Amino acid sequence: MQPIAIYNYKGGVGKSTIAVNLAEAAADAKQSACAVDCDPQCTTSFYMLGTPKVVEKMKNLKTIRKMMNWIGTNDKLPYSPKGLLISVPNWRAKLICGDMTLTELEMQMVLKGIGEAQRIWQALFNLNDTDAMDQHWPIIDCSPSYSFFTIAATFCASGGIFIPVTTEEDSFYGITLSARAIQKVAAYIKAAPKILPKCGKIKGIICNRVEPKQKSPLLAALKFSVDVSRSAYPDSFDPDFKILDTILPEDPQIPSIRANHRTLKSYAPGSSSAKSYDMVYEEIKSLLS
Numbered sequence: 001m002q003p004i005a006i007y008n009y010k011g012g013v014g015k016s017t018i019a020v021n022l023a024e025a026a027a028d029a030k031q032s033a034c035a036v037d038c039d040p041q042c043t044t045s046f047y048m049l050g051t052p053k054v055v056e057k058m059k060n061l062k063t064i065r066k067m068m069n070w071i072g073t074n075d076k077l078p079y080s081p082k083g084l085l086i087s088v089p090n091w092r093a094k095l096i097c098g099d100m101t102l103t104e105l106e107m108q109m110v111l112k113g114i115g116e117a118q119r120i121w122q123a124l125f126n127l128n129d130t131d132a133m134d135q136h137w138p139i140i141d142c143s144p145s146y147s148f149f150t151i152a153a154t155f156c157a158s159g160g161i162f163i164p165v166t167t168e169e170d171s172f173y174g175i176t177l178s179a180r181a182i183q184k185v186a187a188y189i190k191a192a193p194k195i196l197p198k199c200g201k202i203k204g205i206i207c208n209r210v211e212p213k214q215k216s217p218l219l220a221a222l223k224f225s226v227d228v229s230r231s232a233y234p235d236s237f238d239p240d241f242k243i244l245d246t247i248l249p250e251d252p253q254i255p256s257i258r259a260n261h262r263t264l265k266s267y268a269p270g271s272s273s274a275k276s277y278d279m280v281y282e283e284i285k286s287l288l289s
């Protein structure tokens with residue numbers, strides 16, 4: 001399946017939790033999947049591998065930075081992501097490990113100019129190549145801010161951008177920000193029509209941490225926000241765009257699952273949130289096919 005990006009400018013809405021557990025739900029449904037950690041905070045990598053282990057291993061691990069190491073060199077071809085897929089004990093999904101030094105790379109790009117940002121784009125575009133991905137479905141976890149990496153990742157996600165929101169209304173602003181960025185970048189790369197049509201547009205919104213009684217007021221407010229964004233930036237939305245029917249519940253077990261680097265399924269099999277992830281996977285799969 002084509003790569004998707006999980007994006008919201010707002011931190012703490014559940015991007016990393018969703019990327020990891022969605023990858024696992026997909027792997028559980030016999031779809032090879034991998035979480036791609038494109039956030040310098042490395043939450044996804046810490047979640048799956050464990051913090052001390054990652055820090056200790058970071059120097060030796062092949063991380064996403066390897067795909068981008070050719071920046072500032074004369075190398076022609078970006079590194080194939082296949083060699084970066086890591087198997088994690090107790091997880092079915094694979095991981096492309098994040099790298100805290102991406103912030104340093106971003107600083108270099110600022111100093112070198114916007115041309116380098118396009119190379120990041122090209123490097124990440126490899127995620128669209130199913131052979132280069134060894135047939136794994138990439139689910140890209142983005143950082144909250146609209147950094148070079150987030151922009152590159154969202155546009156390389158030809159399967160679409162999925163935006164998690166919570167009951168906090170300011171999380172809805174991620175929809176408008178994303179739509180606005182897509183419009184701006186689309187205008188900028190109009191000269192590359194072969195690439196743009198299949199680059200990421202907003203395909204879905206995932207409601208996270210919602211109690212049953214909060215569902216209908218949330219949906220009413222959210223639909224209003226979506227309508228405003230769509231009328232301002234209609235081309236930034238995929239024709240199949242939808243607010244996912246499945247709502248991920250507030251689950252008090254999630255913090256300890258993360259702390260213990262466990263999959264939702266192994267920790268709480270049969271729980272309503274584990275089942276919800278299976279349903280989110282099925283909905284996204286049908287949107288991508």
Ligand SMILES: Nc1ncnc2c1ncn2[C@@H]1O[C@H](COP(=O)(O)OP(=O)(O)O)[C@@H](O)[C@H]1O
Pocket residue numbers: 010011012013014015016017018043208209248249250251252253254255258
């Ligand atoms: N459905 C949920 N129920 C309870 N806590 C959640 C849920 N989803 C995420 N969290 C918690 O919210 C916090 C932020 O989640 P995270 O996935 O790191 O967000 P982001 O990647 O958007 O910053 C974490 O402490 C996580 O454990």
Ligand SMILES: [Mg+2]
Pocket residue numbers: 015016017039043044141142
């Ligand atoms: Mg995160």
